[in-house]
Amino acid sequence: MNTGKPVSGLMAQNLTVHYGRNMVLHDLTTPCFPHGRICALLGPNGSGKSTLLRAMSGLLPAQGCITLDNIQLAKLRLPERSQHCLYLPQALPAPVNITALEAMLAAKRIMSHRHSFADAPNEENIRVSLHLLEQFNIAHLALRKLNELSGGQRQLIGLAQALGRQPHALLLDEPLSALDLHYQYAVTKLLTQITRKNNLVTLMVLHDLNIALNLCDLVCVLHKGRIIASGPPTEVLTPDLLRTVYRVEARVETTPDNHHFIVITDCI
Ligand SMILES: Nc1ncnc2c1ncn2[C@@H]1O[C@H](COP(=O)(O)OP(=O)(O)OP(=O)(O)O)[C@@H](O)[C@H]1O
Incomplete structure (x- = not known):
C-alpha cells in the first residue's frame, strides 16, 4: 500500500483486478511513470x-493504491479523476455524423463538467482545437464528418481529443494501431514533444517494439x-526477455547511427 514517500509521477501499488473469479492482475506494483517522459x-x-x-484511470474496480504525484486517485470522483488521468481506449472514435471539429469541442465540454452540452463553443476552444488538429497534420479534416473518415484519420482525431482535454497523465491504449508507417513515427514524436513541453505523464500500450526501442524513454513489460521488467528500452528488451515473454528467438541490432531494431529468427 501507499508507503507515504513523496512520489512525482503515476504509480500503482499492490494492484489486484478480477473479472469475476478470474484474477488478471496479481498484487502488481508498477514503477513510477515520471512526468515529461514517454513510457x-x-x-x-x-x-x-x-x-x-x-x-489506473478508475474505469475498472481494483484493490490497491493508485497515485499521481501522491494524490490517491480513488479519492476523486470520476470526472475529476479523468482530468488528472485520462484513458484513451483501443476502440477508435465511432464513425458518427458530426464533424471532426465538433467532436473536438464536445470532448472539451465533457472535461469541463461545470458546463452543459448546450453551451456554445467559445473562440478560444475553437482556436485550441484547430491548433491540435494542425499539430496532427489533419486540420484539413476539421469540417469533415467522422462517418466519412478512415479508421486511421479517426484515430488521429481521438488522440487530438484526448490532448485537448489537457490531463496531467495520459494513458493511451494502442494509439498507433490504425496508423501507417509515417504517422506511427510522426505521432510518437509529437506525443514526445507535447509530453516534454507540458510535463505530462504519458504511458502507451505498444506492440511495435522497434518504436519502443527508438522513441520511448522507458518501457514496462507485463x-x-x-x-516482468522495466527501465530503459535497450536494457529491458534483451533476447532472453523476448524469448520468455514473446516466445520468439530474436536479437537486437544497433546501426552505426545508433538506431535499434529487432531481428526475429524464429518463433518458439
Ligand atoms: N471484460 C472482461 N471480462 C472478462 N475477462 C476479461 C475482460 N477483459 C479482459 N479480460 C481478460 O483479461 C485478460 C487481460 O486482458 P487485457 O485486455 O487486459 O489484455 P491486453 O494485454 O490488453 O491484451 P491485447 O494486447 O490483446 O489487447 C485476458 O485474459 C482477457 O481475456
Whole structure:
C-alpha cells in the first residue's frame, strides 16, 4: 500500500483486478511513470495491459493504491479523476455524423463538467482545437464528418481529443494501431514533444517494439498479469526477455547511427 514517500509521477501499488473469479492482475506494483517522459507498456496479447490502464484511470474496480504525484486517485470522483488521468481506449472514435471539429469541442465540454452540452463553443476552444488538429497534420479534416473518415484519420482525431482535454497523465491504449508507417513515427514524436513541453505523464500500450526501442524513454513489460521488467528500452528488451515473454528467438541490432531494431529468427 501507499508507503507515504513523496512520489512525482503515476504509480500503482499492490494492484489486484478480477473479472469475476478470474484474477488478471496479481498484487502488481508498477514503477513510477515520471512526468515529461514517454513510457511504453508492452506485453503479449492477454497479458493485462488494457486492464492495468483501465484500472489506473478508475474505469475498472481494483484493490490497491493508485497515485499521481501522491494524490490517491480513488479519492476523486470520476470526472475529476479523468482530468488528472485520462484513458484513451483501443476502440477508435465511432464513425458518427458530426464533424471532426465538433467532436473536438464536445470532448472539451465533457472535461469541463461545470458546463452543459448546450453551451456554445467559445473562440478560444475553437482556436485550441484547430491548433491540435494542425499539430496532427489533419486540420484539413476539421469540417469533415467522422462517418466519412478512415479508421486511421479517426484515430488521429481521438488522440487530438484526448490532448485537448489537457490531463496531467495520459494513458493511451494502442494509439498507433490504425496508423501507417509515417504517422506511427510522426505521432510518437509529437506525443514526445507535447509530453516534454507540458510535463505530462504519458504511458502507451505498444506492440511495435522497434518504436519502443527508438522513441520511448522507458518501457514496462507485463507478462501473465505481472511486471516482468522495466527501465530503459535497450536494457529491458534483451533476447532472453523476448524469448520468455514473446516466445520468439530474436536479437537486437544497433546501426552505426545508433538506431535499434529487432531481428526475429524464429518463433518458439
Ligand atoms: N471484460 C472482461 N471480462 C472478462 N475477462 C476479461 C475482460 N477483459 C479482459 N479480460 C481478460 O483479461 C485478460 C487481460 O486482458 P487485457 O485486455 O487486459 O489484455 P491486453 O494485454 O490488453 O491484451 P491485447 O494486447 O490483446 O489487447 C485476458 O485474459 C482477457 O481475456
